[in-house]
Amino acid sequence: DRQPANYFGAGPAMLPTDVLQQAARDLINFQGVGLGIGEISHRSKEAGAVIESTKAHVRELMGVPDTHEVFFLQGGGTTGFSSIAANMAAAHVARTGQAGTAAYLVTGSWSAKAEEEAARLGLATERLVDVKRARGKYGSIPATVEWIGSLSRDKHSYVYLCENETVHGVEWPEVPEELVACGVPVVADLSSDILSRQIDVGRYDLIMAGAQKNIGLAGLTMYIIRKRLLEDISSVSDEKLAAAGVPLAPIATHYPTAVANNSAYNTIPMFTLHIMDLVFQRLLERGGLPVQQKENAEKARTLYNALDKYPDFYCLPVEKDVRSLMNVVFTLKKEGLDDKFLEQAKVRGLSGLKGHRSVGGFRASLYNAVDVSSVRKLAKFVEEFAQENS
Numbered sequence: 001d002r003q004p005a006n007y008f009g010a011g012p013a014m015l016p017t018d019v020l021q022q023a024a025r026d027l028i029n030f031q032g033v034g035l036g037i038g039e040i041s042h043r044s045k046e047a048g049a050v051i052e053s054t055k056a057h058v059r060e061l062m063g064v065p066d067t068h069e070v071f072f073l074q075g076g077g078t079t080g081f082s083s084i085a086a087n088m089a090a091a092h093v094a095r096t097g098q099a100g101t102a103a104y105l106v107t108g109s110w111s112a113k114a115e116e117e118a119a120r121l122g123l124a125t126e127r128l129v130d131v132k133r134a135r136g137k138y139g140s141i142p143a144t145v146e147w148i149g150s151l152s153r154d155k156h157s158y159v160y161l162c163e164n165e166t167v168h169g170v171e172w173p174e175v176p177e178e179l180v181a182c183g184v185p186v187v188a189d190l191s192s193d194i195l196s197r198q199i200d201v202g203r204y205d206l207i208m209a210g211a212q213k214n215i216g217l218a219g220l221t222m223y224i225i226r227k228r229l230l231e232d233i234s235s236v237s238d239e240k241l242a243a244a245g246v247p248l249a250p251i252a253t254h255y256p257t258a259v260a261n262n263s264a265y266n267t268i269p270m271f272t273l274h275i276m277d278l279v280f281q282r283l284l285e286r287g288g289l290p291v292q293q294k295e296n297a298e299k300a301r302t303l304y305n306a307l308d309k310y311p312d313f314y315c316l317p318v319e320k321d322v323r324s325l326m327n328v329v330f331t332l333k334k335e336g337l338d339d340k341f342l343e344q345a346k347v348r349g350l351s352g353l354k355g356h357r358s359v360g361g362f363r364a365s366l367y368n369a370v371d372v373s374s375v376r377k378l379a380k381f382v383e384e385f386a387q388e389n390s
């Protein structure tokens with residue numbers, strides 16, 4: 001057992017203690033078979049049942065429509081960056097015979113890295129939005145009308161966004177209606193806000209989410225893809241891709257192969273997958289995403305309100321309408337107090353608050369497993385620290 005921690009780390013993040021306790025038991029002896037969940041074959045009956053159960057629970061939780069398929073791959077978000085580039089370019093070749101250009105909406109460092117990876121693989125990319133280049137720093141999202149007109153279904157293989165920029169604390173409030181309507185496949189990285197709120201999965205063509213924030217341990221990534229895209233990718237030959245100058249997706253990240261083999265083409269980490277399933281089941285038992293969304297909104301409101309009360313003391317670099325509900329980023333206006341802030345927070349049992357090394361300051365991550373009571377403690381501390389040090 002462990003004390004409930006007030007831990008605000010950006011990822012890997014906390015998981016519910018009861019989930020870990022059940023997982024620990026299953027690591028030793030899964031369903032009485034005398035072997036742990038990580039020791040059985042990924043092609044055994046038991047493993048197949050876990051894969052099916054995880055898929056069914058996430059479908060129920062997120063309301064995944066029949067038009068979409070769920071699958072899992074080893075790796076993380078960074079693996080996702082390259083797998084998206086290769087698979088989506090292949091789908092475009094199937095539709096048009098050409099490689100196409102991948103359009104990226106760069107609102108923080110993770111969407112920037114995703115674009116860099118697609119370019120590194122030799123694909124044509126275009127930053128339709130590049131907030132840092134346009135405004136000198138991240139912290140805002142330009143209005144849709146400013147960039148939507150440049151998107152073309154013939155030219156662009158996909159349009160990519162990172163729904164929640166974990167480092168910079170910028171979150172798309174939703175995928176814009178006009179983006180869904182424009183006909184270019186919409187690809188989104190939901191690594192740090194998946195399951196934090198209700199979304200309409202039907203608006204996305206491809207969702208990619210690393211597990212280590214809201215859904216489990218590092219090492220496994222969930223994908224939700226429109227079936228029509230899978231058919232497109234399957235239909236195109238290696239020769240046709242070579243002729244179009246598109247790199248082949250490595251077999252371990254080739255989406256149709258993963259789906260055709262029920263996510264067990266190669267060895268899926270069963271323990272990690274089982275933890276995902278336990279997280280999904282717990283969320284469903286607690287009332288699903290409507291309940292989680294309400295709780296997350298309250299957590300974010302509590303902390304932002306506390307910080308906003310002291311505008312001369314705290315600096316919040318992100319514009320209000322795109323503030324992340326998951327990663328609250330702030331700095332102190334006065335110099336020389338950063339270490340004191342962290343030390344005093346620690347005395348109160350509040351940890352994981354240091355900002356990303358590229359941004360500095362502080363970041364409080366309010367993922368699903370972080371309790372409302374922990375956020376209230378942090379908000380109280382934020383207020384008292386401002387009062388005592390102003």
Ligand code: PMP
Nearest residue numbers: 076077078079110166191192210
């Ligand atoms: N995308 C987002 C939004 C992330 O927050 C992260 C990592 N925190 C990544 C991608 C990269 O994930 P990984 O480290 O698992 O490759």
